[in-house]
Amino acid sequence: MDLVINKKKYSVNVTPEDTLLNVLRNDLDLTGTKYGCGEGSCGACTVLINGVAIRSCITKATSVEGKDITTIEGLAGNGKLHPVQQAFLDVDVFQCSYCASGMVMSTVSLLKKKPEPTEEEIITGMQGNVCRCGTYPRIIRGIHEAVKIQKS
Amino acid sequence: MERKPHEAGFAPEQYELAEMPSYSFTMNRRNFFGILGSGIAITFAAVNSSFGLSADGLPEDQIGAWLHIGEDGAVTIYSGKAEVGQNIRTSLAQVVAEELGVPMEKITMILGDTTLTPYDRGTFGSRSTPYMGPQLRKAAASARELILDLAATEWKTERSLLSINDGNVMNRDTKQAANIGKIVKGKQLVQGVDEKVALKKIDDWKIAGTSVKKVNGESFVTGRHKYVSDMKLPGMLYGKILRAPAYGATLVSADTSSAKKMTGVVVVYDGNFIGVAASDLSTANKALQSIKAEWKFEPQPSRKEIFDHLRKKSTTDDRAKKSGDVSAAFSNAEVRAGQTFNVDYIAHVPLEPRAGVAQWEGGKLTVWTGTQRPFGVQEDLAEVFQMPKQNIRVIQPDTGSGYGGKHTGEAGIEAARLAKEAGKPVKVVWTREEEFTWAYFRPAGVIDVKAGADKNGILTAWEFHNYNSGGSGIETPYEVKNTLIQFHPSDSPLRQGSYRGLAATANNFARESIMDDLAAELKIDPLEFRLKNLSEQRMKDVLEAAAKAFAWGAKPEKDHGFGIACGEEKGSYVAACAEIVFDRNENDVKVLRAAVAFECGGIINPNHLENQIMGSIVQGLGGALFEWIDFKDGKILNPKFSAYRVPRFGDVPKLEIVMLNRKDLAPAGAGETPIIGIAPAVRNAIANATGKRLYTLPLVPQGLEV
Numbered sequence: 001m002d003l004v005i006n007k008k009k010y011s012v013n014v015t016p017e018d019t020l021l022n023v024l025r026n027d028l029d030l031t032g033t034k035y036g037c038g039e040g041s042c043g044a045c046t047v048l049i050n051g052v053a054i055r056s057c058i059t060k061a062t063s064v065e066g067k068d069i070t071t072i073e074g075l076a077g078n079g080k081l082h083p084v085q086q087a088f089l090d091v092d093v094f095q096c097s098y099c100a101s102g103m104v105m106s107t108v109s110l111l112k113k114k115p116e117p118t119e120e121e122i123i124t125g126m127q128g129n130v131c132r133c134g135t136y137p138r139i140i141r142g143i144h145e146a147v148k149i150q151k152s
Numbered sequence: 153m154e155r156k157p158h159e160a161g162f163a164p165e166q167y168e169l170a171e172m173p174s175y176s177f178t179m180n181r182r183n184f185f186g187i188l189g190s191g192i193a194i195t196f197a198a199v200n201s202s203f204g205l206s207a208d209g210l211p212e213d214q215i216g217a218w219l220h221i222g223e224d225g226a227v228t229i230y231s232g233k234a235e236v237g238q239n240i241r242t243s244l245a246q247v248v249a250e251e252l253g254v255p256m257e258k259i260t261m262i263l264g265d266t267t268l269t270p271y272d273r274g275t276f277g278s279r280s281t282p283y284m285g286p287q288l289r290k291a292a293a294s295a296r297e298l299i300l301d302l303a304a305t306e307w308k309t310e311r312s313l314l315s316i317n318d319g320n321v322m323n324r325d326t327k328q329a330a331n332i333g334k335i336v337k338g339k340q341l342v343q344g345v346d347e348k349v350a351l352k353k354i355d356d357w358k359i360a361g362t363s364v365k366k367v368n369g370e371s372f373v374t375g376r377h378k379y380v381s382d383m384k385l386p387g388m389l390y391g392k393i394l395r396a397p398a399y400g401a402t403l404v405s406a407d408t409s410s411a412k413k414m415t416g417v418v419v420v421y422d423g424n425f426i427g428v429a430a431s432d433l434s435t436a437n438k439a440l441q442s443i444k445a446e447w448k449f450e451p452q453p454s455r456k457e458i459f460d461h462l463r464k465k466s467t468t469d470d471r472a473k474k475s476g477d478v479s480a481a482f483s484n485a486e487v488r489a490g491q492t493f494n495v496d497y498i499a500h501v502p503l504e505p506r507a508g509v510a511q512w513e514g515g516k517l518t519v520w521t522g523t524q525r526p527f528g529v530q531e532d533l534a535e536v537f538q539m540p541k542q543n544i545r546v547i548q549p550d551t552g553s554g555y556g557g558k559h560t561g562e563a564g565i566e567a568a569r570l571a572k573e574a575g576k577p578v579k580v581v582w583t584r585e586e587e588f589t590w591a592y593f594r595p596a597g598v599i600d601v602k603a604g605a606d607k608n609g610i611l612t613a614w615e616f617h618n619y620n621s622g623g624s625g626i627e628t629p630y631e632v633k634n635t636l637i638q639f640h641p642s643d644s645p646l647r648q649g650s651y652r653g654l655a656a657t658a659n660n661f662a663r664e665s666i667m668d669d670l671a672a673e674l675k676i677d678p679l680e681f682r683l684k685n686l687s688e689q690r691m692k693d694v695l696e697a698a699a700k701a702f703a704w705g706a707k708p709e710k711d712h713g714f715g716i717a718c719g720e721e722k723g724s725y726v727a728a729c730a731e732i733v734f735d736r737n738e739n740d741v742k743v744l745r746a747a748v749a750f751e752c753g754g755i756i757n758p759n760h761l762e763n764q765i766m767g768s769i770v771q772g773l774g775g776a777l778f779e780w781i782d783f784k785d786g787k788i789l790n791p792k793f794s795a796y797r798v799p800r801f802g803d804v805p806k807l808e809i810v811m812l813n814r815k816d817l818a819p820a821g822a823g824e825t826p827i828i829g830i831a832p833a834v835r836n837a838i839a840n841a842t843g844k845r846l847y848t849l850p851l852v853p854q855g856l857e858v
Contacts, residue, residue: 018434026390026433031382032375034552036503037584041793044503072375085373092365092759095767096237097372098503098552104373123801130793132503133237133553134770135763136804 006074014061021045021056032072032101043129046102053109072101087146095133185340191222192341194291219291225333227259232272234264236554238823239760240280242367250360251292253316264526264548274525278722278821293349354754354815363759380522381507385577390433391570392440394426398786400450410442418574429570429578452786453645459494462620465643476634481613485604489669495658495849496780497593504552505587508564511577516543521564522551529561556650588791594651597621599662609676625656630685653824656721664717664832694727697749697810702729713841717832723820724752728829732837739855745806753817768826774799776831778853
């Protein structure tokens with residue numbers, strides 16, 4: 001089966017029960033996407049399918065065949081960070097950073113839907129992503145910063 | 153295999169400090185410079201003339217560390233500390249950059265590697281900043297002095313004319329200048345740290361004391377950083393371990409024959425350890441599921457009887473703190489309060505579960521694992537495999553958090569056992585359910601408090617007993633003549649251990665709740681009551697700063713409440729004010745805003761300090777409001793994110809954080825103490841709003857019935 005990840009085609013051998021997360025991490029060594037809970041409840045494994053955030057730990061690899069998959073590794077281009085990555089770096093958001101990939105991907109998806117989200121829309125949009133270090137207020141600041149970067 | 157978890161019912165503080173220091177330095181001078189290249193090195197170890205590094209007898213609180221300056225001017229620091237998100241990789245580098253006079257980008261920190269770094273007991277107890285920080289400052293200052301000596305000799309000039317700035321030595325008069333790398337070129341000098349070396353005044357700091365960004369931040373926002381769970385070695389297998397179905401269950405027998413028949417599957421059945429490894433995770437999972445095991449169960453106390461159990465099984469610690477006659481003072485008190493508090497087990501829930509990768513090569517073992525105690529794991533491995541520590545290397549890459557929950561190295565030990573059998577590297581990553589069940593918990597506890605005051609609001613009696621949760625923060629910061637304060641160790645049915653702030657959260661919660669109950673009886677404002685009974689100015693300062701930021705003294709709206717609390721632990725001070733609103737239709741409590749003041753001496757990195765305080769408040773809100781471990785018959789009933797609620801975006805109140813910068817005081821740690829103020833502040837705010845005085849942690853896991 002072929003998967004299109006970060007605009008690149010990968011041939012993989014998968015069984016029907018293989019999750020996208022395991023294929024990304026174990027077969028393709030795209031380990032920026034993290035395992036956190038295995039039930040779609042923490043957001044660490046968030047990737048984009050056709051631009052929309054999904055939880056790769058509860059998504060079967062076979063179900064995304066032929067779709068446009070974007071992982072954290074595919075965001076930066078031409079030596080330039082994605083505005084969301086740059087914003088999170090500028091605000092110096094993270095502590096342990098294990099949630100970072102998922103937070104970045106969820107934010108990219110959120111800003112696609114709502115380029116200038118309100119505080120409430122951010123909270124609703126990001127509620128499924130856990131940062132156990134509790135940096136939420138900084139992430140929100142980072143999202144506002146990303147909006148600014150994207151506008152300029 | 154004999155497994156050796158640290159679960160023998162240690163009280164958490166004893167648990168943290170149980171490990172005796174030992175030393176295993178495998179590097180001698182020749183290979184040190186061989187690896188790093190010529191230059192100069194500063195060490196803390198008591199170096200003998202031959203540099204054999206017989207550092208046995210290193211004092212217990214002496215932390216070893218190396219600082220090396222190479223011919224290219226690069227500064228490398230070796231410290232056995234672990235980076236788990238507290239950002240010491242940045243803050244410790246800052247103090248070195250400051251003392252040495254070099255830019256941050258010239259500094260590399262090598263952390264948590266038992267071969268490359270000197271022994272360190274572990275990263276816990278807010279010790280990195282107050283203990284490792286000053287040591288590194290001294291090492292850097294010693295290096296600075298050595299370089300100035302060398303330059304003065306080489307340039308045949310007055311040493312007092314020289315200084316180091318931005319990595320260059322410069323002569324103030326002649327403007328002669330050279331990079332420090334040039335000064336150390338061709339040298340192989342080793343010098344012990346000069347304990348009396350002059351350190352820069354905190355007031356004069358230019359790099360330390362500023363908000364330098366996380367040094368390797370980009371590798372995290374791009375997903376490039378390899379946590380242990382991300383590692384992949386050539387030929388590596390994926391391991392899975394058979395877990396007991398419940399606490400107290402012992403293995404009677406197991407049939408592993410189907411697993412053994414599976415192609416490429418390695419099975420280990422050794423003592424009470426059963427594990428499998430395969431070249432892909434799903435085969436390993438299938439092999440594990442094919443094992444038929446028979447277990448013997450022992451009756452286990454469940455959550456509903458845990459508090460009785462802990463009290464019943466408790467013993468009396470003879471280190472009671474007594475003064476005056478507390479029972480007479482309590483009888484004579486004009487105002488009294490007495491209550492029992494129950495505190496549930498909670499889980500750390502580090503977002504990266506335990507992970508270990510192990511590789512054997514010619515009788516030598518290398519283990520990569522996310523632990524706060526790499527040297528402790530090395531000792532565990534030495535014991536488990538009955539081999540000398542010198543043949544074991546434990547490496548701890550920056551880890552997906554710990555919060556006191558990763559003092560152990562289970563996944564590394566498990567991977568090592570499987571790798572030994574397989575003859576190939578093996579990775580073991582715990583599932584979330586394993587992490588929830590078989591890591592260890594913050595202890596549950598029971599606390600009895602009896603307190604009395606005179607009618608002017610002066611405390612006269614204070615009796616405080618903590619059963620099982622621990623002795624941290626058990627003492628009262630308030631002036632009381634008659635006291636009895638005692639910790640009672642007990643028998644925990646679940647694995648328990650350190651958690652950010654240890655028992656200071658529980659003890660502070662009980663103490664600050666009773667303070668509010670007394671203030672209410674006395675009809676004195678809770679802030680005034682506290683100030684009246686405090687003599688410690690640093691505590692008064694944080695209380696007043698938090699009160700000011702919160703605008704304490706205003707009257708809350710209907711169904712809103714204000715609460716205040718304070719505490720001291722590990723040399724730093726915190727005060728918190730909180731506003732809650734009670735939703736009568738939903739029986740729900742929401743924390744709307746909090747103002748928290750914190751003081752930990754001189755501030756090294758304001759931005760990262762604020763992040764630690766913020767994180768502590770947010771994490772503290774979980775334990776305050778809704779986190780608890782439910783268990784029955786030895787089984788954890790809520791071992792997953794969907795059943796164990798942790799704070800999310802929507803739970804965060806509006807936060808105002810006030811950091812008091814005491815440049816006249818040495819920096820103290822900041823990763824723990826800010827967590828202890830929020831729970832009692834919220835509890836007191838709930839009482840203020842509803843009249844309901846709560847005596848449990850969590851406060852409202854299922855809402856509030858009024």
